[in-house]
Amino acid sequence: MKLKDKVAIVTGAASGIGKQIAVTYAREGARVAVADLNAQAAEAAAAEIRAAGGQAMSVAMDVTDEDAVNRGVAQVVAAWGGVDVLVSNAGIQIVHPVHEFPYSEWKKMLAIHLDGAFLTTKACLPHMYAAGKGGSIIYMGSVHSKLASPLKAPYVTAKHGLLGLCRTVAKEAAPYRVHANVICPGFVRTPLVDKQIPEQAQLLGISEDDVVKKVMLKDTVDGEFTTTQDVADAALFFAAFPNNALTGQSIIVSHGWAME
């Protein structure tokens, strides 16, 4: 078991990629806090993990609300004594061309992706520093941390921004043996992506099938979606990595859509 007795907080873990990371961490022996805006779905995901023999609790948390983040992290620390791994994963997608992007939606996107990453990091680091056992912080970036697509200005901006946050945290937290890294997935078939297919078809004036083949998977090496388990395996690798040799990095898991 690669994460035996570690305490992990995974945000946005009631669905999609975050849920698979929570399941994978629990299978590897971690105690997992399933933190999500959707409290009911978070409890259902935590109950699924417990039913499979793992250790999990749900935490109702809006990652854009500083008090809610601090309360949620405190709840986990009170229950399990600390926090070893943070996966900042909660995210949404909103698509419009820049010249029509409602400012309120731009701000909402940056709040969830960037403020959420900052607030959860800020809340977890003091516990990691005080425990003196090191730790791992993982940000859910995207291929859009490295390149751009039309209609996704705030998403691309925020996902690029996570690289900067990660690199800064990697430097500040190094003396405490806390490492920080970014995972950059290609398209993964989750509710977030399922919602985009009809939206993009309408905005681009093409069929939904063409959105998948000619937009989403066009530049992959094999025309395949990345899976939630592919991303969870990368998240396990970063979480279990024992030292600062691997910090401030980003890894692309995208069927070769982006290569660097």
Ligand code: NAD
């Ligand atoms: P998803 O919609 O399946 O899950 C996202 C979860 O985040 C949901 O449970 C939702 O309730 C939660 N959430 C939303 N706003 C929140 C908030 N303010 N506070 C707390 N929780 C909140 O999406 P997913 O595809 O699993 O995406 C997870 C992450 O992976 C996101 O950061 C996304 O940008 C990133 N990502 C996804 C893909 C993809 O193709 N699916 C690709 C690259 C990166």
